[in-house]
Amino acid sequence: MKRYSAFAIVREALMNDHKGWERAWRNAQPKKRYDVVIVGAGGHGLATAYYLGKNFGITNVAVIEKGWLGGGNTGRNTTIIRSNYLQDASAAIYEKARSLYETMSQDLNYNVMFSPRGVMMLAQTEHEVRGYQRTAHANALQGVQTEFISPRRVKDIVPIINLDGPRYPVLGALWQERGGTARHDAVAWGYARACSAMGMDIIQQCEVTGVTRDGARVSGVDTSKGHIACEKLGIVVAGHSGELARMAGFRLPVESAPLQALVSEPIKPVMDCVVMANTVHGYMSQSDKGEMVIGGGTDSYNAFTQRGSFHHIEHTVAALIETFPMVSRLKMLRQWGGIVDMTGDRSPILSRTPVDGIFINCGWGTGGFKAIPGSGWGFAELMATGKSALCAEFGMDRFAKGRFIDESVAAGVAH
Numbered sequence: 257m258k259r260y261s262a263f264a265i266v267r268e269a270l271m272n273d274h275k276g277w278e279r280a281w282r283n284a285q286p287k288k289r290y291d292v293v294i295v296g297a298g299g300h301g302l303a304t305a306y307y308l309g310k311n312f313g314i315t316n317v318a319v320i321e322k323g324w325l326g327g328g329n330t331g332r333n334t335t336i337i338r339s340n341y342l343q344d345a346s347a348a349i350y351e352k353a354r355s356l357y358e359t360m361s362q363d364l365n366y367n368v369m370f371s372p373r374g375v376m377m378l379a380q381t382e383h384e385v386r387g388y389q390r391t392a393h394a395n396a397l398q399g400v401q402t403e404f405i406s407p408r409r410v411k412d413i414v415p416i417i418n419l420d421g422p423r424y425p426v427l428g429a430l431w432q433e434r435g436g437t438a439r440h441d442a443v444a445w446g447y448a449r450a451c452s453a454m455g456m457d458i459i460q461q462c463e464v465t466g467v468t469r470d471g472a473r474v475s476g477v478d479t480s481k482g483h484i485a486c487e488k489l490g491i492v493v494a495g496h497s498g499e500l501a502r503m504a505g506f507r508l509p510v511e512s513a514p515l516q517a518l519v520s521e522p523i524k525p526v527m528d529c530v531v532m533a534n535t536v537h538g539y540m541s542q543s544d545k546g547e548m549v550i551g552g553g554t555d556s557y558n559a560f561t562q563r564g565s566f567h568h569i570e571h572t573v574a575a576l577i578e579t580f581p582m583v584s585r586l587k588m589l590r591q592w593g594g595i596v597d598m599t600g601d602r603s604p605i606l607s608r609t610p611v612d613g614i615f616i617n618c619g620w621g622t623g624g625f626k627a628i629p630g631s632g633w634g635f636a637e638l639m640a641t642g643k644s645a646l647c648a649e650f651g652m653d654r655f656a657k658g659r660f661i662d663e664s665v666a667a668g669v670a671h
């Protein structure tokens with residue numbers, strides 16, 4: 257793999273007329289057998305493959321994708337990165353992820369445009385004030401840097417905000433200064449390039465249609481490009497997790513629902529952090545192009561359409577106009593949706609399964625982009641060694657045992 261650097265750009269410009277760049281990753285065709293097959297070339301699947309190779313030297317790996325790499329939720333999200341969760345197990349995995357984001361561009365030699373611009377979660381009821389103060393205290397004990405800030409400080413950081421909304425005033429906010437955003441496609445592309453350089457196969461346009469077993473153990477997958485045998489199988493397909501689990505012969509406690517986002521026309525810089533208003537149900541940041549990136553809650557029905565309903569757009573924009581009146585003057589350019597996989601306690605599942613050799617990584621719901629490197633790190637360890645401290649609490653048996661990791665406060669509108 258040729259390294260990307262300022263020197264390489266100058267050399268290509270002066271000597272090769274920019275014709276010497278290689279493809280970032282090989283578009284591979286499947287071999288008959290792999291040590292590990294990962295289903296799903298989203299951020300979590302690709303990060304898992306990357307850390308299997310980097311941390312454990314396992315490189316006979318295929319990542320199988322039914323569409324195009326990064327075309328699922330990874331390429332559809334609003335890119336918010338934060339680690340201000342309440343429970344210790346969550347703070348550990350999300351903070352591991354956030355810290356890996358800080359050096360990801362250097363690690364992958366790929367600019368993922370990580371921007372630690374700060375994430376603010378507004379408290380607009382007394383209940384939220386108490387909830388976020390509690391989270392700030394929990395974060396202090398966990399070593400995660402957050403603070404509860406006053407309305408005046410909120411206004412200093414975000415001058416365009418309206419503190420006295422028609423329904424709910426801003427009473428303060430939970431502020432994580434080292435939270436921020438990154439370029440979502442680049443995260444997928446950077447991992448894909450690094451995996452391909454390690455000799456792994458990324459196989460696009462290849463749908464998994466069945467899971468084959470040899471007794472109690474997995475033996476491979478049936479795909480639209482034929483049968484592929486494997487020793488271990490990682491299922492990392494977000495909104496389609498229930499379907500893949502069904503193929504493998506077990507059930508998952510997840511529901512799939514559409515979540516949508518929209519962007520406005522580009523405007524001059526007006527806001528240099530991320531603001532989430534969970535009571536009125538909307539959040540916003542500004543992209544490098546100048547578009548206001550906007551999201552809200554999930555549709556209240558289960559579906560597999562990557563669209564989202566119209567009434568939700570209206571609800572989200574109304575919430576944003578309350579919080580930032582200038583939004584009423586903006587034209588919206590695009591709207592899209594993804595299918596998110598939600599568990600009852602709003603925490604992910606990183607787990608062994610009832611089938612030997614099959615591991616599942618899902619349930620990131622509306623907030624898994626921020627977790628990609630931490631999840632890949634832990635899940636690779638679980639797949640390679642059979643145990644992982646980062647994943648230990650997130651087993652699927654917690655639903656049978658009532659050992660929930662309740663993040664419904666942190667994850668009510670969790671992005």
Ligand SMILES: Cc1cc2nc3c(=O)[nH]c(=O)nc-3n(C[C@H](O)[C@H](O)[C@H](O)COP(=O)(O)OP(=O)(O)OC[C@H]3O[C@@H](n4cnc5c(N)ncnc54)[C@H](O)[C@@H]3O)c2cc1C
Nearest residue numbers: 296298299300322328329330334336464594624625626671
């Ligand atoms: C609108 C929206 C906004 C969001 N905003 C944020 C945010 O701001 N911050 C945040 O942290 N998170 C956010 N999220 C959540 C985040 O996007 C997801 O949690 C995360 O991207 C999940 O990554 P993944 O790799 O697990 O899944 P995906 O990226 O969806 O990848 C799974 C892949 O599996 C493939 N697949 C499915 N079935 C099969 C099959 N049978 N065979 C082969 N391949 C298959 C799919 O095609 C897909 O590419 C948002 C999500 C949405 C939809």
